[in-house]
Amino acid sequence: MADARHRRITAVRERLVELHLDGLLVSSLPNVRYLTGFSGSNALLLVTSRDLLLLTDFRYESQVAAEVGDLARIRIELSSLWAGFWEALRGADGLNAVGFESAHLMHRDFQRLLEEGDRWAWRPTVDVIEGLRERKDAGEVAAIRRAATVAQVALESTLREVRVGLSERQVAGLLERNLREAGADDFPFPTIVAAGERSALPHARAGSRAIALGDLLLLDFGAICDGYCADITRTVVMGTASERQREVHQAVREANRTAREGVRAGLRGKDADAIARELLAARGFGEAFGHGLGHGLGLEVHEAPRLSRVSESVLPEGAVVTIEPGVYLPGWGGVRIEDDVHLGADGPEVLTDFPRELLELA
């Protein structure tokens, strides 16, 4: 872990030289965690060619020492981090042009840079650290694999407990307890449990609807282990599936398989998306696949790269992405099957192997 952090910090410093920057203010918490290991909810990080300064508040005094060690200089602040930041900056030599993260700094804080920090030249940067984060190292892939295992163990337990008559919310509660039992540190997003016609809503939450015989039941959820996210979806049927349910599920399953086997580093995001989209369109479900094929997974559950109709960016070797085709028929229901795939040097490596056959729960 310490080695990976040193390598990452060195890579950022090389990028700063290319960008003619003397330093970078990191305000994105996942980016702070990636470089230092600190997992608290309040931090600023300053990276310069020779120094690494991490500011957090008194609540995290022992945690930051345990997580970061002597990798960075640590400043503990009693209230706002900015007072300490200005003090540290004034004491630093040779700083003139300093970058900040344009996508992770609020206008209010940008105003501070212009007003309180007017002796430095502030330069917006984009994706300096996110670009590094796209390519996962072996330790990161292992963490996502652990999270995927936790998610799958929890899903298996939960499907044994699901019964007609339970509400979506009750099923979410069973799933969340089973995720904790299996070792989840946290949940990366609000658990989706959507029954019947509600499964046609790609962003349904778990609600009060009771599960009925004949319903499609869509479960989309995740686990976080050591900061890294897994994200998986399966759709089952309560009782015996109808012909239409079988047909839709079969189409989505084929789209999932074809995309899972066909995705690889070097493809553009839109070309990966097209693998599943063309198959579903050929089955008459082109309009019914109303979102992108997938997204990167890592310290955040939605990160680069994107697999969608409009994504021109090339999938890098080492990325971990979701493959999640779906078919949504308003008023009837929807099916989504989602797996997590590592784009390795030798092709796609699937991190989730939970059965994809249509399960009919008694």
Place this chain on the structure above:
Amino acid sequence: MADARHRRITAVRERLVELHLDGLLVSSLPNVRYLTGFSGSNALLLVTSRDLLLLTDFRYESQVAAEVGDLARIRIELSSLWAGFWEALRGADGLNAVGFESAHLMHRDFQRLLEEGDRWAWRPTVDVIEGLRERKDAGEVAAIRRAATVAQVALESTLREVRVGLSERQVAGLLERNLREAGADDFPFPTIVAAGERSALPHARAGSRAIALGDLLLLDFGAICDGYCADITRTVVMGTASERQREVHQAVREANRTAREGVRAGLRGKDADAIARELLAARGFGEAFGHGLGHGLGLEVHEAPRLSRVSESVLPEGAVVTIEPGVYLPGWGGVRIEDDVHLGADGPEVLTDFPRELLELA
């Protein structure tokens, strides 16, 4: 609900007149929800004197129609919301000075305003809607009360299930399942379950530590109902409490009671904080109370007003705030007792009534 939204929108329009603004771009999702009822994860809202325009994406097409109805004009976008925003703005008459939310707009999006929106005069605003949100109406207090009831029902069930030998994470899983059973739509923050010496970390998450006989066990968690958050903490002992545990718990309980009964609208945040702080300092625990007394509760679990040593702002009538004194002794453990209090016209009204006596779990 519809009435409350109309009143809120009218209040924002009155504020825009005072600020000499022709419109306000709302980018904070809780603020969008407060004004329109829309609970999706992607939205922009433009408020002008005569118009209310809500932009979201295709994933939320049926949800936004159900939640917002004809309160606002709704635009569904296929990819970025900004293209639709510029188109709508170009078609609007009489717009010159338009406000934006300085604390909720990333620098990257602020750059869009300057570059793509250079025909309008963009003015940073602060707390236009947050200021309204501080004072809860009867419907909001009722929602927080429902969430508080859910949290208390779940806590009662969970304390019956807690056993020596379970891990913090397992207890979090029981609690989360019980919260769902009791009707929680979601959890407002990652559940804290901290045992033994870990209870001294004010921001511990639930981890792998097994609960042992003699441990303090701190549970800090919440529930969301209809968008509104409750937040409660109790600290129990596994087995028979030691004298020191009793003494610390008693001091925190007295600080909680004194602050709960003494807090009221019209006090400054720092004066409310002082009620508990002075009592703990008199018991020799001044240094051990290492955070503020509380924070506002509403659509967000941490919102205005703040009750802390440095808060000069006056607590408004109608606010709902947490009262959460704590004593943290590094290496030994900590005790926190947190309740939710509505600052009504007739004084404080406590929304959480779970027993505060020191529970000794067998």
